[in-house]
Amino acid sequence: MKHLASVGVAEMDEEHDEVANAINNLISTRSPRALQEVLEAVHGHFKHEETLLSQHLYQSCSEDGALPGFDATLSQKRSHFQDHRRILDALEAAAASVDSDGEIPCNVIMSIKDDFENHTARYDSSYAHSLPDAMKNAESALGKRKAGSEL
Numbered sequence: 001m002k003h004l005a006s007v008g009v010a011e012m013d014e015e016h017d018e019v020a021n022a023i024n025n026l027i028s029t030r031s032p033r034a035l036q037e038v039l040e041a042v043h044g045h046f047k048h049e050e051t052l053l054s055q056h057l058y059q060s061c062s063e064d065g066a067l068p069g070f071d072a073t074l075s076q077k078r079s080h081f082q083d084h085r086r087i088l089d090a091l092e093a094a095a096a097s098v099d100s101d102g103e104i105p106c107n108v109i110m111s112i113k114d115d116f117e118n119h120t121a122r123y124d125s126s127y128a129h130s131l132p133d134a135m136k137n138a139e140s141a142l143g144k145r146k147a148g149s150e151l
């Protein structure tokens with residue numbers, strides 16, 4: 001699996017690399033243990049990414065239909081997080097359907113690899129500018145507040 005494009009946030013890039021390394025290990029070993037490691041790396045990464053996105057980018061007020069009309073931010077959040085769920089479901093199904101001493105079928109491994117590459121290209125790349133900017137703004141606002149409270 002090739003190196004994934006940067007999304008502009010170091011901790012996300014590092015986790016994408018970790019997942020890519022785990023998938024490469026799965027490609028070379030085809031072992032249930034390697035699949036488990038992919039599952040854990042992806043699970044941890046999605047959780048972290050969803051926390052950052054919810055905190056800094058997807059802060060819509062209209063969750064649960066509180067506001068009428070179309071909300072692009074909410075729609076982005078839903079489709080992004082739904083794709084996380086779809087990938088996790090596929091990984092969990094693959095892990096559940098293999099014996100602990102069995103080999104993961106090549107087509108299953110290739111679909112895991114394609115899913116992750118396509119997800120980062122389609123969804124994660126869309127926050128490559130906005131998330132780092134929002135995180136920088138939050139940091140500088142926090143710095144100003146701290147400086148203010150020290151006066």
Ligand SMILES: [Fe+2]
Pocket residue numbers: 049080084119123124
């Ligand atoms: Fe994502």
Ligand SMILES: [Fe+2]
Pocket residue numbers: 016045049120124
């Ligand atoms: Fe991601």
